Amino acid sequence: MKIGLEVHVALPTKTKLFCSDSTAETKEPNSQICPICVGFPGSRPVLNKEAVRVAKSIAIALNCSVKDKISFIRKVYFYPDLPKSFQITQLSESIGSEGSIELEKKKIRIRRIQIEEDPAQIIREGGYTLLDFNRSGTPLVEIVTEPDITTEEELRETVFTLRTILHYQGVDVNQEIKTDLNISLAEDRVEIKNVTGIKNLIAAAQYEIARQGAIIEKGGVPEKETRSFDAASGTTKASRKKESEEEYGFIYEPDLTVYDTKNLAENAMRIPTKIARDLAVKHNANYKTILELIAFDTGALNLISTFEDEFSFNTIIASLEIMKRFGEPSNSNVFKEILNLTDQKIDITREVLKKIKSGDKVEIKKFSESQIDETIRKMLNSDATIVEKYKKNKNVVNFIIGTISKKYGIQPREAAVRVESVINKL
Amino acid sequence: MKSYIAEFDTKEKPKDYYNKLLENLKEKNRELNAFNNFNDSLHGGFPFSVKDNICVKGVESTASSKILKTYKPPFNATVVERLQKNNFGFLGKTNMDEFGFGSFGINCEAPAHNPFNSDYVAGGSSSGAAIATAILKYHVAVAESTGGSISSPAAFCGVVGFTPTYGVVSRNGLIDYANSLDKIGFMARSAIDVRKVLNMSTGRDTKDTTSLDVRLTDEPKIQFSVINQLMNGLDGKIRSAFDKFLEKLKGMDYKVNYVDLKEIEAAIPAYYVISAAEASTNLARYTGFKYGFKVNDFSKKYNDFFTEARKQFGAEAKRRIILGTFVRSASVKNRYYIRALKVRAMLNEKMRRILRESFIVSPTMPITTPKIADIEKLSPVQNYALDILTIPPNLCGLPHISFPYDYIGGMPIGAQVIGEHFNDYAVISFVENWERKFKYKFRYNIGAL
Amino acid sequence: MDDKEFKSLLETARISLIETESEKIKKDLEEVISYFDQLDKIDCGNLQPAYHPIEIPGIMRDDVPEEFKEKKELLDNTKTHRLYVIGPEV
Secondary structure, eight states: OEEEEEEEEEOOOSBOSSSOOBOSOOSSTTSSOOTTTTTOTTOOOOOBHHHHHHHHHHHHHTTOEEOSEEOOEEEEOOOTTOTTSEEEEOSTTOSEEEEEEEOSSOEEEEEEEEEEEOOOEEEEOSSSEEEETTSTTOEEEEEEEOSOBOSHHHHHHHHHHHHHHHHTTTOOTTSOOEEEEEEESSSSOEEEEEEESHHHHHHHHHHHHHHHHHHHHTTOOOOOEEEEEETTTTEEEEOOOOOOHHHHOOEEOTTSOOEEOTTOOOOOOOOHHHHHHHHHHHHTOOHHHHHHHHTTOHHHHHHHHHHTTTSOHHHHHHHHHHHHHTTOOTTOTTHHHHHHHHHTTOOOOHHHHHHHHHTOOOOOOOOOHHHHHHHHHHHHHTOTTHHHHHHHOGGGGHHHHHHHHHHHTOOHHHHHHHHHHHHHHO | OOOHHHHHHHSOOOTTHHHHHHHHHHHHHHHHOOEEEEOTTOOSSEEEEEETTBOBTTBOOOTTOGGGTTOOOSSOOHHHHHHHHTTEEEEEEEOOSGGGOOSSSOSSSSOOOBTTBTTBOOOSSSHHHHHHHHHBSSOEEEEEESSSTTHHHHHHHTOEEEEOOTTSBOOTTBOOSOTTTOEEEEEESSHHHHHHHHHHHBSOOTTOTTOOOOOOOOOOOOEEEEEHHHHTTOOHHHHHHHHHHHHHHHHTTOEEEEEOOTTGGGHHHHHHHHHHHHHHHHGGGOOSSSSSSOOOOTTSBHHHHHHHHGGGSOHHHHHHHHHHHHHTSTTTTIIIIIHHHHHHHHHHHHHHHHHTTOEEEEESSSSSOOBHHHHHTSOHHHHHHTTTTTHHHHHTTOOEEEEEEEEETTEEEEEEEEOOTTOHHHHHHHHHHHHHHSOOOOSOOBTOO | OOHHHHHHHHHHHTOOOOHHHHHHHHHHHHHHHHHHGGGGGOOOTTOOOOSSSSOOOOOOBOOOOOOOSTHHHHHTTSOEETTEEEEOBO
């Protein structure tokens, strides 16, 4: 099986790609429009520098080679949401090419990253459509991968990894990301156009894998075609005939020119996959655990850097996991205290956290193992049959575990270990 | 050499001057089809007309196409804004070949007529701009040229037509024909008035990426080059009139030399390939619902809806859309579109080599003014071939000026001078010199005080 | 160019022609294209395609929002419903 993706992501700019309309969210239709993004005759595009700068940063973050000179093309096709009936996009002189998304154990190659304009939003109304041009002209990057994804698991990891890298470049990864995916179980590739959101992307892939699998099982061959995903039913179906390469009739966009990208300062290159890998090697820790902690939380990464020299790496990771478990934001000022307590092997319960937050002193009662064991022994001695019963049913000591756990502020799991060891020594 | 702009400013005008002007002009327009509409609220400033493919805020701007009927741009073209700031008054929109597709002013609903004889063409595509300039005493025209749309009608109507270096006048507000070729320029009754409006209109415009921030020069040349290959196809009468013209140049102490540029004829196919390719993408947006002509039956599926709307295009527009769609389709793109762009690079280099030491001069059109009926009989290739003299400077974005120098059979004829990129004022200066020596008499003077 | 190619070209361009018009335009097209074929014979050396006749510096715009004020005039050109532009069925 081979899966390739074309992922469309809106760039974090204040204005549209070719005009100065705001890209801020708005509920009022057609309130952020002008002649350029509605394609009125006489208007023409003027390129947004920030869009190119961010796109360049993304290209670098995705290991692409970045062209010193970029230009744009017109891709002609007809649809009501496309104001000029051509989309201004990039092809051979695109911002990035030949990059990769690094998964834990393999690389998904990127063929090209191109800057392009988003069409308008179209609402189907049976008998007509309604168009909102607020979205029209939003700057996008389209990230085109090679068909290197071979399992559903890899697909999930690819999307996760791509999203975290984009997050570190300032992209809003909670946006509805639009993806075209091509899947081929046999020779010919099936394209599924315009899948909105990550959940739908996975569902579309699952459905398509099953559909093509069933055809092959019956001795058939899945046809080369374009399909669309219906989120309501979770199925794909053959869709409108899209223009072919021949018909797009790409020409150079003559209202724009060649742009120099050399002098555009890229973002600070914080690449979460690379950071996680370096940390994992440095501290002999688990790559996946680290990546998951920092993926969409640059604050967590900042905490690691801040305390890396002061605390053991295991303590930091454990503390971050506690923060995550209790939904504490990484900028919360409780982190230092959690670190301290974790470092002293104190279990952070919800109550403990509450105390930390209210500024109360968390009393640290330290008990020696022998003290605890002594208490267990006493409790066991109070019932002569308990050890016999325990051999048949371990649950009989649950009340002892509960009591010990509460009394000494240790985890039930730990209390159980102590109880067992005392019994074994009897 | 006379500035009508300067003269107009000093004259006291009767109270109802603008009303009278409009009234007389409308009367004349019934016969000539120079204007698509008039600004009835004009009440001040030096009158200027605007070719109908250039946007004037709130004024129907159709590029003489049925598909743009009712389109009222919500903004002004930069050139319109700049002239208005200089106390010019918008007079009306001038007729043209639909979207600029034509050299004779007849590819539109109301064909334009030559003011000297209405059986004859006015030239195109800026037909109305040239007619307006020929009949109005105090007026300049904002026109536009892609492949000769200023020179051709200026020559046939006996006025000065100037096309600047590509990028010198902002195209913001121009309804595109072919973006890498389109240039907004001017027509006037004298070269000095062209200089004045050019001066007001240049300078970088942030709304047009291809508009340039350059200082135009006025470096005179005493040498005039005649390209041998361009003289071959001339009509006999044009040839002998032009030879006399060259003698007059020599009499003004200019030098004339003959040069070869054997690839020059490739300018025509190169031009038509590039312009059709770009035009077919520009015209893709006309789909019958956002502006202009409306289909209204929204329950029609979008492809049928769009195809229905696009029936409004005239025959030449359809032809160029199909042609343009063909030459840029993936399988033949290298053979036509890319090839044409390379030919442009080659001709550009060769023309510039000649222009380093001289101007290039030729008649503006290879034929005497044709009758409307005769042009209608031509095949497209025959028709396109008549652009051989105006296409080379347009393909290469070189500044050029057409001016009237003689009459043949009562119809004016024009000569065209081409200069180096950005030496725009030099070709204007030359015509100013010519006008000092050889006065030209205008036949109509509508709007005279 | 055969009839099938011509028909598909018309479809790509969303142009429909009546029969008499179609024959004439197809003939014109063939004539014009064979005229274009002379481009093949021109020696252009190693020249790069000239996308513009002169060099255009690539000046980009700063990312500063600016509202277009004449939205009403813009939308007056079209048919709207609850501020949406009405378009054809898809």
